[in-house]
Amino acid sequence: MKVLCVLYDDPSVPFSAVRDDLPSLPGYPGGQTLPTPSSVDFTPGHLLGSVSGELGLRRFLEAGGHTLVVTSSKDGADSVFDRELADADVVISQPFWPAYLTAGRFARAPRLKLALTAGIGSDHVDLDAAIAHGVTVAEVTYCNSISVAEHVVMSILNLVRNFVPAHQIVRDGGWNIADAVSRSYDVEGMHVGTVAAGRIGLAVLRRLAPFDVHLHYTDRHRLPAAVEEELGLTFHTSAAEMVPVCDVVTVNAPLHPETEGLFDDALISSMKRGAYLVNTARARIVDRDAVVRGLESGQLAGYAGDVWYPQPAPADHPWRTMPHHAMTPHISGSSLSAQARYAAGTREILESFFAGTPIREEYLIVDGGKLAGTGAHSYAVKS
Structure with missing residues (x-):
């Protein structure tokens, strides 16, 4: 499958970690567990949300025979996002640098099956259009x-x-x-x-x-x-x-x-x-x-x-x-601590999607042609 990932630009100076590690968390308040992918190919605390970080996904996706396209170019008819969207099976975006999945873009993406938010908040996805096109929408609930x-x-x-x-x-x-x-x-x-x-x-x-x-x-x-x-x-x-x-x-x-x-x-x-x-x-x-x-x-x-x-x-x-x-620019949910969690959650969702096993209920926004999971609790649609 082809995975199209839209991330924000790399820093203007080379990244260098300020700290050597991140605090270990037992879970989220209320009992929800942290993301549980089979493994990760990144170092927690490193910059994962920019183009070069690739959410730590390339090795995992290519080992599974999938194609990964990562870009920050997302706006305008000649954007990399628009050029690559036509045959994309999965689109990954972040709230901080959203690739707006409009009804028009859904119409130009006949193979699209999953719109995944690496973070929280899927309002950059037209949920009515996702429902109409049978596309699953998921996000990494609670990660940030x-x-x-x-x-x-x-x-x-x-x-x-x-x-x-x-x-x-x-x-x-x-x-x-x-x-x-x-x-x-x-x-x-x-x-x-x-x-x-x-x-x-x-x-x-x-x-x-x-x-x-x-x-x-x-x-x-x-x-x-x-x-x-x-x-x-x-x-x-x-x-x-x-x-x-x-x-x-x-x-x-x-x-x-x-x-x-x-x-x-x-x-x-x-x-x-x-x-x-x-x-x-x-x-x-x-x-x-x-x-x-x-x-x-x-x-x-x-x-x-x-x-x-x-x-x-x-x-x-x-x-x-x-x-x-x-x-500030949209940074509140993209601390290096949060990036480790939403990168791991993104991989967990992809692992479930590729294996054909259920995506966690709390990660779901749209599934089976209707609002589902967290989406049914938090969102409303026009239709």
Whole structure:
């Protein structure tokens, strides 16, 4: 079979591992096991998510008689991705450098059987088209959920404590303390809410609890009463109900028709003046220009996250220059620690696919012509 893998570009300087090893994890919170491929052909902690890293798959695939094509060229009719797609059996992509599998691309890929996300979040795949074409969609659930949760907490602290401008003062040779602290507050005592409390959202709540904040959440699926009591959570039936009481709102929901464009001018205007918004989920859950307007007017005190649309973001994207932001390129789920897990999970899914054995239920998004596994729990489709 032909496997077409789209990964981000290699670093501008040769990779050299900073650390000699990675911590050993017993499993994921809640009991899900780490990926369990038969073996791996990479060193954990090495750069696997870029083109030269190849997710550590080449030796395994070629030993099985398969063809591997790896590229970062994914956009435009003359992209390597489009040229190679016509006879591809498997497409592998990452949320950080997504190869958008549109309905048109599905129509030009008659042999495609599996769309695999090396990471979490398959919204770059048109799920309705995947269902119509009988293509299985899978992702490596939980592989980088904690990585993203850590990034969320970091972003909240960065914004509330005004870290980025204060750091820039030092880099510029200055020492104006008044400038540094004029927008700096304590998180302690604030009301913090998450839109969605799945694997990432709940991990964020658990990590914020020791900061002595008031925690809120909204989700399609209410958490068990014991968890609400343990963390002191207040449940809200909708984002519209929750955000007016929060000083900080973090978005940890998948992108689907129910969440697309959720944070528009109306919802942002209902937030507390000077609230902070953190979005490491998907860019299209917020209205791009409404965020800019909110920051410029002072309705929002800060915006952080690392998800953009499209990805990579163009040089003139307004989020690059809007005031009071702490944006990064899409890196929250692609730490070297996470790469080892999502590379191993990608191989596990491929091993099951090639052997004709069931792919783990929690890895499935679409299977058998319908939403399945995690997809049935987390996603909605238009049809």
